Amino acid sequence: MAELQFREAIRDAMDEEMARDEKVFLMGEEVAEYNGAYKVSEGLLDKYGFKRVIDTPISELGFAGIGVGAAMNGLRPIVEFMTFNFAVLAADQIINHASKARYMLGGQLNTPIVFRGPNASAGQLGATHSVAYDSMYAQFPGLSVIYPSEPDDAKGLLKSAIRNDDAVLFMESEQMYGMKGEVSDEEDYIIPIGKGKIKREGDDVTVVATGKMYHIAKQAANQLAKDGVEVEIIDPRTIKPLDIELIVESIKKTNRCVIVDESHPFGGLASEVGFLIQREAFDYLDAPVRRVTLPDVNAPFSKPLFDLWLPDAKQVIDAVNTVTYRN
């Protein structure tokens, strides 16, 4: 095991895959000479040169589409968005083309492309820079959506994403880039897409959380343990395909569930997981499933409003107390 920052784990994954396969290249805004807006791609230009580490203009729609075309024509692009908040401009290429071209043409071509970058909010950056897009993309057939919470998951899953023959969205967080964690130093470390992980074992309640929300759930779990409530945290790691079996297994043991989701409440990960639980584990539930999400409101700038807006450990504890009838 090596202790790595999140950004280093992502970089290592890209580095290893670029070394392994000449068809893999990276492009995005400020990825080359500036070494990445968040230093994720630091050193890759020096190692792989200007051909394979490419600075793009601020033309998200254009370079995402050039990525899709290049993928169809034999390459394996990694397209970095400065954040998925800007990938909204590229949504036509992701939603209308990357996810559909193969099907429309009867399977004649592949689109092995990874779109990656930070997702969701990163402090007080205002309404247009704070949206979590994982659930939205999961709506569309043909796309895989990964939102890991720890460096180890990030490394293994990104390597899988790059080798995947279809379009994958790989989501990170500005606020997690500096976070350190043990990363397997197994050679060619791969985590299959679609497998969740039990990140903490407990008997009293299942909390489902991924990405940045996993860390909120963990804080809440540590707090609740002091009160004798043992939380089992399931990190699905990939939003789609979703490892619902792992979640259901856990609920069969705990009989209670809280979902923590960084999206707005309507039709997100929380609603989907909630639906599947009631269908697959209805007889095992001792309380209605609760969720903690963003409110149905845009991100405010002002600090106290922003803090109110973003899910926090207290909200998770409240929800756990509700499903365990401790309120």
Add this chain to the structure above:
Amino acid sequence: MAKKKEKEAIFTPIGIENGKNGQVEKSVDLPDPTDKSHKDLGLSDDDVINMFEQMFLQRRFEERAMQMYQKGKFGGFLHLYIGQEAVSTGTVHALNDDDDIITAYRDHGWGLMRGVSAKEGMAELYGKATGCSKGKGGSMHFANVEQHFWGGYGIVGGHIPIGGGLAFANKYQENNRVTATFFGDGAVDQGALHETLNMSQLWKLPCIYVVENNGYSMGTAARRHTVNEIHERAKGYGMKSAVFNGMDALTVYENMKEIADEVRKDSMPWFVEIRTYRYRGHSMSDPQKYRTKEELEQYQKVDPVERMKTYLLDNKIAKKKDIEKIQERIEDEVLEAIDFAEESDFPGDEALYEDMFADTPHFHDRK
């Protein structure tokens, strides 16, 4: 190490640290400022004194804001306009008060020129309820819609079609107002610009699309992110265009006035490149490794604020003492703004759900 071929395919032009063709040649190449005096341009002594005051206010407001940011008084992004003040100042003097202005996130100077007081501006940076956008927007979203400043926007290029829409509504309502839409050199690369320019020419929208070419899009020199001369894009649309010096408020005034007068007459759009320079980093976390100290110094020699001060003194429009008085007054105004921001209240919790809807509010699953 990847194996090196004789001739490797390279896509993006290589930059400053790695070769010669990344230098900011376009910005270095500042067109000459006007040689007309303020009188020739129809401006009074008071007008130019006023211009100096406004530029000095924008400068000091941001220098102080930067200090407060570094002290941790507020968070978020802070993109400073320092170096570009002649553009906002010359433009606002050239336009009518009810002409519309919209810009990107580098918006403090524009707000201050269009009725956002130093107090309301500083309070917005602090996220206070007394801010110009009630603390909901912060640095990137200054606005004063009442005075036809439609705000700062954070998605690069996103507001360009909106500028076209403001102009569309003005034409529709036959009110003879001109719209000026400002954006950076980086935004020129967005598809939204292309679509908007085409429709604007097709539909004869009374809008001036202005690129504030400050040499860089974040850490990328203009030469490395966009092809050809920016202002020449206009040719492809058969649109009228201009390129001029943005380090001199009188030059900006002269050109923007002529252009606005013409737009008002014939309702045809313009595409304008104003060459300027940003003295500070892109935002507060920028180590600025992409440019040399010498380059920065070269532009500081043509500082728009100093230039106007020299103009006032040389032409005996104001005495040294008058200038000092103005500077002191503005210094006080900015310090008072900081006190005001610090003492103002944050928005209350209920404000989270306010301002979402003009019509009946609805919030899914609100607890």
